[in-house]
Amino acid sequence: MSATHSMPRGSHCGRTLVIATHTFTQLARMKVFYFMAIFAVIIIASNFLNLQQLQGPESAGANALGSIKSSSFSAMHLFSVVLSIVATALLLPKDVEDRTLYTILAKPVPRIDYLAGKLLGVLLLVLVALVLMDVLMTAMLQIRMSMILAQQTELATAAGYTPDAIASLRAETMANGPNASLQGAVLAVFLRASIMASMALLISTFSTSTLFTTIVSFVVYFIGHFQADARDFYLQMGQAGQGGFSRAVSLGVALVLPDFQLFNVIDAVIEGQAMPLLLLGKLALVGLYYALFFIVASWFIFAEKEF
Amino acid sequence: MKPWLKSVLLSLALLAFGAARLPYEAGLSRDLRNARLVPPHLEIDTLDRIGQTSSAVALGGLRTLVATFLNLRAYTAFAERRWRDVAKTFDVIVDLAPHTRYYWETGSWHLAYNAAGYYLNDSKLPPLRRREAWRSYIMQGRVFLERGIRNNPDDWSLLANLGFLLADPNKFPALRDTHASFTAAAAAYQKSAATGKAPAYVRRAWFYALARVEGREAEALALARTLYAEGPKNRTPTLVMLLLVLEAHENPSLDVARRAVELFGTPEKAYAALAGHWQRTRERFPVFGVSSALEALEKSLAIPKEQSILSQALPPPPSPDDWFRN
Numbered sequence: 271m272s273a274t275h276s277m278p279r280g281s282h283c284g285r286t287l288v289i290a291t292h293t294f295t296q297l298a299r300m301k302v303f304y305f306m307a308i309f310a311v312i313i314i315a316s317n318f319l320n321l322q323q324l325q326g327p328e329s330a331g332a333n334a335l336g337s338i339k340s341s342s343f344s345a346m347h348l349f350s351v352v353l354s355i356v357a358t359a360l361l362l363p364k365d366v367e368d369r370t371l372y373t374i375l376a377k378p379v380p381r382i383d384y385l386a387g388k389l390l391g392v393l394l395l396v397l398v399a400l401v402l403m404d405v406l407m408t409a410m411l412q413i414r415m416s417m418i419l420a421q422q423t424e425l426a427t428a429a430g431y432t433p434d435a436i437a438s439l440r441a442e443t444m445a446n447g448p449n450a451s452l453q454g455a456v457l458a459v460f461l462r463a464s465i466m467a468s469m470a471l472l473i474s475t476f477s478t479s480t481l482f483t484t485i486v487s488f489v490v491y492f493i494g495h496f497q498a499d500a501r502d503f504y505l506q507m508g509q510a511g512q513g514g515f516s517r518a519v520s521l522g523v524a525l526v527l528p529d530f531q532l533f534n535v536i537d538a539v540i541e542g543q544a545m546p547l548l549l550l551g552k553l554a555l556v557g558l559y560y561a562l563f564f565i566v567a568s569w570f571i572f573a574e575k576e577f
Numbered sequence: 578m579k580p581w582l583k584s585v586l587l588s589l590a591l592l593a594f595g596a597a598r599l600p601y602e603a604g605l606s607r608d609l610r611n612a613r614l615v616p617p618h619l620e621i622d623t624l625d626r627i628g629q630t631s632s633a634v635a636l637g638g639l640r641t642l643v644a645t646f647l648n649l650r651a652y653t654a655f656a657e658r659r660w661r662d663v664a665k666t667f668d669v670i671v672d673l674a675p676h677t678r679y680y681w682e683t684g685s686w687h688l689a690y691n692a693a694g695y696y697l698n699d700s701k702l703p704p705l706r707r708r709e710a711w712r713s714y715i716m717q718g719r720v721f722l723e724r725g726i727r728n729n730p731d732d733w734s735l736l737a738n739l740g741f742l743l744a745d746p747n748k749f750p751a752l753r754d755t756h757a758s759f760t761a762a763a764a765a766y767q768k769s770a771a772t773g774k775a776p777a778y779v780r781r782a783w784f785y786a787l788a789r790v791e792g793r794e795a796e797a798l799a800l801a802r803t804l805y806a807e808g809p810k811n812r813t814p815t816l817v818m819l820l821l822v823l824e825a826h827e828n829p830s831l832d833v834a835r836r837a838v839e840l841f842g843t844p845e846k847a848y849a850a851l852a853g854h855w856q857r858t859r860e861r862f863p864v865f866g867v868s869s870a871l872e873a874l875e876k877s878l879a880i881p882k883e884q885s886i887l888s889q890a891l892p893p894p895p896s897p898d899d900w901f902r903n
Binding site: 333336339340341347348431432438499505524525526530531533536537538539540541543545546552553556559567571574 | 606642
């Protein structure tokens with residue numbers, strides 16, 4: 271039995287899930303999953319970015335795992351951000367154009383359910399795509415790591431390394447292979463995409479075109495990477511007791527825009543840093559906070575909108 | 578509700594929402610920075626050097642991707658022997674990915690070994706220029722590696738690589754003060770071993786460097802005894818020989834020849850090891866008691882005077898005057 275069937279259709283959740291599933295199908299029919307083929311090519315190509323420039327067992331394949339991770343995460347990052355913005359920007363205008371919106375709103379469907387369903391559909395699509403990419407990346411990392419371990423062990427044995435040294439070498443290589451922190455980084459990619467999608471939904475409720483929503487969302491996305499700088503500037507200038515106007519501007523940026531730098535933890539994980547579960551939980555809270563606020567704000571605008 | 582009122586209310590809500598999350602985000606940002614999970618801000622200079630497109634990509638949270646592609650650029654520069662470009666590119670790469678050991682090691686290796694080696698052999702430049710360029714790239718490689726260590730103080734491999742560089746006989750003339758170099762090499766190896774992640778050979782390398790620091794022989798002897806006591810895996814010919822030499826330093830009345838036979842098993846093996854050590858002038862290992870032990874063993878093994886190792890010329894120390902003659 272599907273999730274939508276197990277939920278009473280009259281409930282908020284039931285209605286939201288029906289709309290979400292429909293949105294997911296609608297977007298999947300736009301052949302977005304063709305991107306997976308490109309992703310597979312990217313992953314395979316990244317294997318060849320390994321340039322062994324140093325001698326010794328430690329450097330055998332030293333950069334291969336890093337290349338696979340950085341290329342894969344970049345593809346995930348770009349795909350999730352572009353998809354979450356463009357798909358969300360497309361939803362309302364397309365429903366208006368197809369007149370689906372009128373059919374839905376003519377029924378006793380609260381507008382918040384409609385918006386939540388649409389957003390959930392986009393997020394479901396992004397999640398499925400990320401999970402598929404994650405599986406591909408993890409499989410490729412596992413295969414490549416096994417090859418590197420075999421090569422390192424052979425070289426280290428030939429160089430007369432002791433079993434302890436070989437074990438230590440293997441442990442270091444394995445730390446750069448597939449691990450829990452990498453899955454945490456994938457979640458961080460999803461959280462960033464969720465914020466972008468919910469923000470694009472808010473913009474699309476008052477925007478006049480898909481293009482406007484897309485452009486504004488991308489602008490906000492890029493400026494969002496400087497939000498932390500604006501916030502730091504505001505706090506530091508406050509301590510120095512200077513710069514009234516600059517402080518006001520930086521406060522405005524810090525209050526209005528999301529802080530996307532928080533999600534740059536991905537780079538550190540690619541470099542082999544471990545991501546503590548507590549910090550991941552805190553990041554998830556940030557994502558949830560933004561998503562909830564933006565959806566409520568979207569509903570506030572959309573609730574009385576005339577079509 | 579009137580549209581203007583809606584806009585005002587939404588703006589107020591946006592500000593209130595922002596004000597509510599600001600302290601939380603500031604705290605989280607601090608936590609992530611402390612945990613080294615958020616990279617430091619990019620320097621303006623770095624952004625200028627990677628260009629607008631790459632800057633946008635890097636600022637958008639894809640620094641490691643830009644670093645990966647710049648590494649390809651650095652490789653091309655290396656293949657074409659454009660050493661200044663190699664140095665500049667690696668400067669940018671490590672700004673983008675400061676915790677990736679590979680970039681620090683590769684960058685310093687290109688500078689201290691490849692670029693320096695290139696100028697050692699490049700006959701197109703006048704000798705003085707070559708000599709200066711050779712020394713300059715070795716120093717740049719060292720500085721680059723030390724910067725890597727400051728960014729990654731717990732990385733055993735970067736520390737060990739600094740030790741290798743400072744204890745490399747081919748680099749002694751460039752580093753000039755060998756006493757300071759061996760002291761720094763020993764400190765680097767010691768820190769590397771202290772991380773608990775370094776292979777066993779790093780501790781031996783620590784000892785080899787320490788044994789060459791004048792005035793710290795007692796410390797080196799204590800370390801040698803510890804390593805020797807740990808078992809056969811540490812009893813390399815160099816370690817055993819240095820243990821003997823340091824024992825001879827500690828106790829000038831020691832019968833070095835007898836002790837050498839004890840350590841190496843037979844008079845023949847002891848003689849071969851001592852002769853080999855006597856000839857290893859390039860590494861500048863101490864030779865306390867070696868000549869007297871050789872004399873004693875030559876006597877007991879009835880080696881003719883003309884075949885004595887002591888009468889043979891010693892290999893000359895590395896000399897840039899010879900390397901850069903033409």
